Amino acid sequence: MLTVRQCMIGETAWFRGLEGEYHYMGESHGAGDVVRLVFEEAGRPVALMTWAAACYCLKARDERIGWNPAMRARRLKLVVNNRRYTELVPKGTRPNLASQVLGMAVRELPAIWERQWGYRPLLAETFCDIERSAGTCYRAAGWEEVGKTRGFSRVGHARDFYIPNGRPKVLYMKPFRKDAWDLAVSNDLPPECEAAAHAKADGVLPCSPSQVESLHWELCHVKDPRGRNRTFHVGTLLALFTMGVAAGAKDLKEAHAFAGRLTDAQLRDLGCPRRKDALGREVAGEYARPSYNALYTLLRHRDKAGRYDFDVADYAARLSAWMTAQAGRLPRHLAADGKFVSEVVGLVSVVDAESGELVAVAPASKKEGLKGRCEYPVLRRTLAGMDLSGAIVSTDALSCQDDTAHTVLANGGDYVLQVKKNQKGLLKQCGELSRIRPLVGAFKKKS
Numbered sequence: 001m002l003t004v005r006q007c008m009i010g011e012t013a014w015f016r017g018l019e020g021e022y023h024y025m026g027e028s029h030g031a032g033d034v035v036r037l038v039f040e041e042a043g044r045p046v047a048l049m050t051w052a053a054a055c056y057c058l059k060a061r062d063e064r065i066g067w068n069p070a071m072r073a074r075r076l077k078l079v080v081n082n083r084r085y086t087e088l089v090p091k092g093t094r095p096n097l098a099s100q101v102l103g104m105a106v107r108e109l110p111a112i113w114e115r116q117w118g119y120r121p122l123l124a125e126t127f128c129d130i131e132r133s134a135g136t137c138y139r140a141a142g143w144e145e146v147g148k149t150r151g152f153s154r155v156g157h158a159r160d161f162y163i164p165n166g167r168p169k170v171l172y173m174k175p176f177r178k179d180a181w182d183l184a185v186s187n188d189l190p191p192e193c194e195a196a197a198h199a200k201a202d203g204v205l206p207c208s209p210s211q212v213e214s215l216h217w218e219l220c221h222v223k224d225p226r227g228r229n230r231t232f233h234v235g236t237l238l239a240l241f242t243m244g245v246a247a248g249a250k251d252l253k254e255a256h257a258f259a260g261r262l263t264d265a266q267l268r269d270l271g272c273p274r275r276k277d278a279l280g281r282e283v284a285g286e287y288a289r290p291s292y293n294a295l296y297t298l299l300r301h302r303d304k305a306g307r308y309d310f311d312v313a314d315y316a317a318r319l320s321a322w323m324t325a326q327a328g329r330l331p332r333h334l335a336a337d338g339k340f341v342s343e344v345v346g347l348v349s350v351v352d353a354e355s356g357e358l359v360a361v362a363p364a365s366k367k368e369g370l371k372g373r374c375e376y377p378v379l380r381r382t383l384a385g386m387d388l389s390g391a392i393v394s395t396d397a398l399s400c401q402d403d404t405a406h407t408v409l410a411n412g413g414d415y416v417l418q419v420k421k422n423q424k425g426l427l428k429q430c431g432e433l434s435r436i437r438p439l440v441g442a443f444k445k446k447s
Contacts, residue, residue: 002046002100004108006116007036018048019086028052028084033077033117035109039101046094047101048086051109054079054125060147060171061125066185070206070247077196078184080113082126098137106141110176119195122180127169135170143172205262206246209269211326215239216271218322225301225309232290236271237298238315240290243270252299256292312363316347320360348378350386350393360386375399380407388413400426 007015015036020027032053039047054076055061061079062072082105087097110120127149128135135145149169175181183189189197205212219242220235244255262270267287274282303309350360364378380403383393388411395404400417408415419427 002039002041002104004037004039004104006112007038007048011038012036015048018045018088019050019084022048022088023084023086025084033080033113035080035113035116037105037109037112039104046087046089047097048084048088049082049101049105050084051080051105051113051124052083053077054081058125058149058171060149061173064144064146064173065123065181068206069204071185073204075184075197077119078122078193079125080109080121080123082124085126099140102137102141102143106174106176114192120176120190120192121196122176122184122193124174124176126172128172129169135172138172138174141174143174146171146173204247205243205266207243207326212239212243212266212269214325215242215322216269218318219315220271222315222318223311224298225303225311226298231273231288232294233271234298237290237295239270241295241299242319252295253292256290256295260289262289312347316361316363320362323359323361348375348382350382376401376404380404383407383411386411392416394418397423 015038016027028050034050034052037049037051038045039049056076057072062068065079067075085098085101087094089097106124109124114120124143125146126138126143128138135143139145147170149171177183183193207215216235216239218235219238220233222234222238224230224234226234240259241252241255244258247258249255249258264285264287267289272287272289274284275286275288277283299310300308301310348362348364360382362378362382364375376399379395379399383404384407388408391413392415393408393413394416395418397418397420400419400423405415405417419430421427
C-alpha cells in the first residue's frame with residue numbers, strides 16, 4: 001500500500017542525496033516555502049517529491065488564471081511548484097507508480113502545506129523537458145497542459161532579468177480543489193487561503209509601461225488647483241494614486257507606500273522628476289518619490305474660501321476615457337463598489353472581477369452624502385451609461401435596490417445583489433427560493 005509522509009528535518013541530507021543520485025537534474029534547491037514528500041510501500045521509499053514556491057512570472061499560467069501583474073505579485077503563494085519528482089525503483093518494475101504518486105500528492109499536499117506554512121495553496125504547477133519527457137504521467141493524472149515556456153531562466157534574485165537556456169519546457173497545472181481556478185481571482189478567499197494572499201506587490205505595476213505612459217498623459221490634463229510652486233505634476237500624482245489603488249491600496253497611506261516601492265524606471269514612466277542631492281544637483285538615473293503630503297495636498301486642496309476644489313469629476317472622466325481606450329472587450333463579471341479617501345475624494349468603481357482591472361469610475365460623496373452624489377445613485381447612473389451585454393454585475397447590499405436591477409437589465413446584463421437582514425421581505429423570498437434553487441447570500445434575477 002502506497003503512503004506519503006513529510007520529510008523530517010533530520011532526513012533532509014538523506015532526501016537530497018537520493019535526489020542527486022536518481023534524478024537527472026540532481027538535487028533540488030527550492031526557494032521560499034518548501035515541502036519534501038516521501039512516498040513509501042511496506043516501509044520502503046519508492047518516490048520523492050519536492051514542492052516549493054511558484055515561478056515568479058509565467059505568461060501562460062497568468063493568462064490561464066486571469067492574473068494581472070499586481071494580482072500575481074499578491075497571490076503567487078497560492079500556486080506551488082513541483083520542482084522534482086524522483087522515482088527510486090527501476091523503470092518498469094512498479095507499473096502506474098507515477099500516476100498514483102501524483103494523485104496522492106494532489107490529495108494530501110494542501111493539508112501538509114497548511115500544517116507547515118499556515119495556509120493552503122490552490123494550484124500546482126510543474127514543467128516537463130520536451131527533449132526528455134512527453135509528460136504522459138501528468139496528463140494521465142489529470143494535469144492540464146497550459147502552454148510552453150520560451151526557454152529562459154531567471155538570474156539570481158533579479159526580478160526582471162532572464163537569460164536564454166535553450167531548453168523550452170511544457171507547463172502543466174492542476175487544481176487542488178474544484179473551484180481553485182475561480183478562487184484564484186476571487187475577491188473573497190476561504191480562510192485557509194487568506195494568509196497567502198496579502199503579499200505586497202512591491203515594484204509591480206498593474207499595467208504595461210505603454211499603458212502607464214498613456215495614463216500619465218491623460219491625467220496630465222486634469223485641472224490642477226495648486227499654485228505654480230510644485231515639484232510633482234498633477235498627472236504624475238494622479239497616475240501614482242491610480243496605480244496604487246489598482247494594485248490593491250485601500251487608502252491614501254497605502255497608495256503612498258505603493259509609490260515608495262516602485263523602481264526608478266517605473267517612476268520615470270510615471271513622470272517623476274529626477275532626484276536631487278543635498279547641493280541641488282540632479283542624480284543620474286534616480287527619480288524622486290512624492291511624499292504623503294504631496295498626494296494629500298492635491299486631493300484635499302482648498303480654495304481661498306476653504307472649500308475643497310480638486311475636481312474629482314474631471315479626474316474620473318479622464319480616467320474613464322483612458323480605461324475605455326484600453327478595453328479590448330467587455331468583461332464577463334463586473335464588480336461595483338465605492339471607495340472613499342478621508343470622506344473627500346470618493347470614487348464609485350466598476351471592476352473586472354477576473355483581472356482586477358478598472359472598467360469605469362465616477363465621483364461620489366461619502367456613502368450618505370449630498371443628494372444624488374452618494375454611492376448608490378452615482379453607481380446607478382454609471383451603470384446606465386455602460387453597455388452591459390453579456391456581463392454579470394455584482395454589488396454589495398447598499399445597491400440591492402429595484403433601480404439597480406432594472407438599470408442592469410435595461411443595458412443587457414444580469415445581476416447578483418447581496419441581501420442582508422435589514423431587507424426582511426427580500427431575505428424571506430430568498431429563503432423560500434433556496435428550498436427550490438440553492439442561493440448563497442445573494443439573489444439573482446433575469447426578468
